[in-house]
Amino acid sequence: MTEPVIEAHGLTRRFGTLTAVDALDLTVEPQTIYGFLGPNGCGKTTTVRMLTGLLTPSAGTVSVLGHQLPRDAERLKRRIGYMTQKFSLYDDLTVAENLRFVAEIYGLSHRIARQRISELLSTYALEPMHNRRAGRMSGGQRQRLALAAATIHKPTLLFLDEPTSAVDPENRRDFWERLFDLIDAGASILVSTHYMDEAERCHRLAIMESGHKRADGSPAELMAAMGAHVVEVEAPNLRALKQQLATLPEVISAAQLGSRLRVLVQDRIDDPITWLKAQSLRPAPTDLELVRPSLEDVFVTNTGDHRA
Amino acid sequence: MNRLLQSARRILAILSKELTQLRRDRTTLGMVIMIPLIQLLLFGYAINTNLRHIPAALVDQANSGLSRVLTQTVEATQVVTFTERYVDISAAQAAIVEGRVRAAFIIPPDLSQRVARSASVGAGLQTPPSTDEQTSRPVAQWIVDGSDTMIAGAIKSLRAMPLTELLRRPANRTTPTFAVALFFNPEQRTAINIVPGLVAVILTMTMVMFTSAAIVRESERGNMEMLINTPVRPLELMLGKIVPYIVIGLVQTTIILLLGHLIFSVPLNGSLLALAVATLAFIGASLALGLVLSTIASSQLQAMQMTVFILLPSILLSGFMFPSEGMPVPAQYIAEVLPATHFMRAIRAVMLRDASLEQVAEDTLWLFGFMLVGLLIASLRFKKRLD
Numbered sequence: 001m002t003e004p005v006i007e008a009h010g011l012t013r014r015f016g017t018l019t020a021v022d023a024l025d026l027t028v029e030p031q032t033i034y035g036f037l038g039p040n041g042c043g044k045t046t047t048v049r050m051l052t053g054l055l056t057p058s059a060g061t062v063s064v065l066g067h068q069l070p071r072d073a074e075r076l077k078r079r080i081g082y083m084t085q086k087f088s089l090y091d092d093l094t095v096a097e098n099l100r101f102v103a104e105i106y107g108l109s110h111r112i113a114r115q116r117i118s119e120l121l122s123t124y125a126l127e128p129m130h131n132r133r134a135g136r137m138s139g140g141q142r143q144r145l146a147l148a149a150a151t152i153h154k155p156t157l158l159f160l161d162e163p164t165s166a167v168d169p170e171n172r173r174d175f176w177e178r179l180f181d182l183i184d185a186g187a188s189i190l191v192s193t194h195y196m197d198e199a200e201r202c203h204r205l206a207i208m209e210s211g212h213k214r215a216d217g218s219p220a221e222l223m224a225a226m227g228a229h230v231v232e233v234e235a236p237n238l239r240a241l242k243q244q245l246a247t248l249p250e251v252i253s254a255a256q257l258g259s260r261l262r263v264l265v266q267d268r269i270d271d272p273i274t275w276l277k278a279q280s281l282r283p284a285p286t287d288l289e290l291v292r293p294s295l296e297d298v299f300v301t302n303t304g305d306h307r308a
Numbered sequence: 309m310n311r312l313l314q315s316a317r318r319i320l321a322i323l324s325k326e327l328t329q330l331r332r333d334r335t336t337l338g339m340v341i342m343i344p345l346i347q348l349l350l351f352g353y354a355i356n357t358n359l360r361h362i363p364a365a366l367v368d369q370a371n372s373g374l375s376r377v378l379t380q381t382v383e384a385t386q387v388v389t390f391t392e393r394y395v396d397i398s399a400a401q402a403a404i405v406e407g408r409v410r411a412a413f414i415i416p417p418d419l420s421q422r423v424a425r426s427a428s429v430g431a432g433l434q435t436p437p438s439t440d441e442q443t444s445r446p447v448a449q450w451i452v453d454g455s456d457t458m459i460a461g462a463i464k465s466l467r468a469m470p471l472t473e474l475l476r477r478p479a480n481r482t483t484p485t486f487a488v489a490l491f492f493n494p495e496q497r498t499a500i501n502i503v504p505g506l507v508a509v510i511l512t513m514t515m516v517m518f519t520s521a522a523i524v525r526e527s528e529r530g531n532m533e534m535l536i537n538t539p540v541r542p543l544e545l546m547l548g549k550i551v552p553y554i555v556i557g558l559v560q561t562t563i564i565l566l567l568g569h570l571i572f573s574v575p576l577n578g579s580l581l582a583l584a585v586a587t588l589a590f591i592g593a594s595l596a597l598g599l600v601l602s603t604i605a606s607s608q609l610q611a612m613q614m615t616v617f618i619l620l621p622s623i624l625l626s627g628f629m630f631p632s633e634g635m636p637v638p639a640q641y642i643a644e645v646l647p648a649t650h651f652m653r654a655i656r657a658v659m660l661r662d663a664s665l666e667q668v669a670e671d672t673l674w675l676f677g678f679m680l681v682g683l684l685i686a687s688l689r690f691k692k693r694l695d
Contacts, residue, residue, distance in 0.1 A: 052537060054536065054537065055693065055695050056693065056695050074539070074692075077537060077538060078539050082534070084530070084534060086530045086533075087530065088530045088534035089531070090325070097325075097328060101325050104318065105322075106538060106539065107317060107318070107539065
């Protein structure tokens with residue numbers, strides 16, 4: 001159990017002149033949820049496809065569950081589950097028919113297939129709509145069906161590519177509960193997302209930007225190593241204040257949150273509140289408060305022009 | 309053995325999934341029945357290569373009793389119907405240019421003299437045939453819109469029509485140079501030849517169309533990314549996809565042949581077994597061809613365009629309407645590549661000429677070979693990868 005389930009070195013994929021994933025190193029430990037956090041087009045899907053054997057890497061080595069890719073891709077397929085970003089089951093088949101089809105494709109015997117399907121229908125609350133066609137279900141229902149189908153053969157490793165992009169927050173919470181159940185049952189999960197709250201639930205996280213891994217670690221580690229203070233500022237004219245702050249080289253970013261401004265200040269300033277007060281800002285801030293960093297702050301300090 | 313069993317289960321899974329999807333796709337299911345039905349009725353009635361009642365103009369410059377008898381004799385052949393009458397030849401020519409008539413029949417003023425000479429020559433009387441120009445002149449003239457070779461051919465067949473009525477000569481006096489016995493279709497009904505050919509044309513259309521869309525559809529609807537992540541093998545996917553359409557192909561063949569027999573009295577002279585084997589071989593070959601197209605096309609629209617690209621030569625070069633013997637040799641080679649050409653020969657041989665399975669073995673085996681090669685190419689081309 002101590003062997004990593006995924007180990008990749010220098011993983012690179014080029015499409016023509018575009019480098020979608022650039023020299024990515026990755027280690028995923030068993031029974032953990034590993035998250036890829038990044039904006040659309042940062043290479044998350046390309047990475048997942050390389051790790052499942054769907055895409056051949058341009059360079060680098062990948063070992064997934066001890067199988068060398070792309071050589072052993074076919075043998076790997078029985079041991080992994082893959083939930084695609086876009087719903088990829090059949091819209092014109094019912095819930096039960098879709099699950100039966102996937103079970104047969106994975107070679108489950110009739111008895112085991114029946115048993116698994118009824119288990120999954122109750123686990124994912126699909127029992128009442130087992131006769132409904134997938135095309136007529138809501139986003140959350142379709143997503144639960146997709147997860148049920150991806151886990152029907154009890155895979156050791158599960159790949160989820162932006163699994164909750166079409167799902168409301170309530171369903172998203174339920175969905176994550178199911179993921180932790182799977183981890184308890186011994187599985188490992190790699191999930192890609194662009195939601196901060198989702199990323200925060202992962203055991204470990206990689207922040208991706210334009211094909212590069214900018215940072216990785218547990219959410220707590222990432223926040224601790226952020227290299228910036230977070231100050232919330234109140235002032236009468238936030239827009240004008242924000243423009244002034246943006247000109248200061250020590251300020252990494254300033255973002256408005258309702259009636260407050262969330263300002264990231266480089267941590268070489270020891271006391272950011274005193275320092276900010278000394279900057280003769282107009283209008284002068286009415287209130288300044290040092291707050292706990294969030295994952296979004298980590299993301300901002302690690303990507304774009306703000307990268308240290 | 310266990311692996312083979314697993315493989316069979318996966319093929320069955322895909323097959324039953326295809327059937328379920330097909331059952332829910334009412335439009336496609338309707339087309340399965342309606343395409344052969346409508347096309348058979350349409351083409352069975354419409355296509356007729358025995359031309360009858362071609363509209364023609366009459367310019368009777370003789371305007372005598374004799375000329376009227378001549379006109380009636382020509383109309384009695386049913387090849388032409390005189391729809392227009394003119395006194396002037398240029399008016400008749402104008403009518404041809406305008407397309408109101410396809411031909412004009414011009415009876416010269418000196419008809420009676422010409423008929424008299426012709427009679428003395430043709431009847432083989434004592435007077436020896438003269439080389440004199442006057443003697444060998446025809447009795448009347450046809451001006452034909454020769455751009456349509458079939459119209460021209462029909463009018464040309466009138467060139468040597470006997471004028472027994474006109475000459476009051478016993479009918480059996482003219483003996484043809486050759487005796488011609490028409491086997492298999494003595495009444496010369498076009499439907500006899502068209503209906504078996506329609507099986508080939510309709511099956512080419514539906515079989516290639518269904519399967520060429522089959523794989524592309526999975527990609528277009530996003531199901532492919534899920535499928536290629538499962539242990540399913542390319543050949544299993546291909547087989548599971550084509551088997552339902554074999555049944556559809558057989559249903560369509562039955563519809564065409566049954567209605568062809570009931571409505572157009574097309575005989576089934578050969579054995580049902582030979583017919584079934586040749587048809588299965590052709591269905592298999594068409595489906596395999598469709599699968600190959602499916603691995604090339606990147607959208608269902610492209611697959612449809614490729615189907616049309618195959619369909620047109622299958623109609624025009626396969627011998628469905630025009631005998632391949634008249635085509636230049638390179639065109640014949642191209643025709644030989646098309647499965648429809650081989651099936652056209654085989655089904656006509658079996659249905660109309662009572663050919664045995666051994667007698668159509670060459671074409672049938674070729675079709676089976678085509679199917680195997682097609683399946684192999686499609687399976688090799690199909691990659692369980694996205695790059």
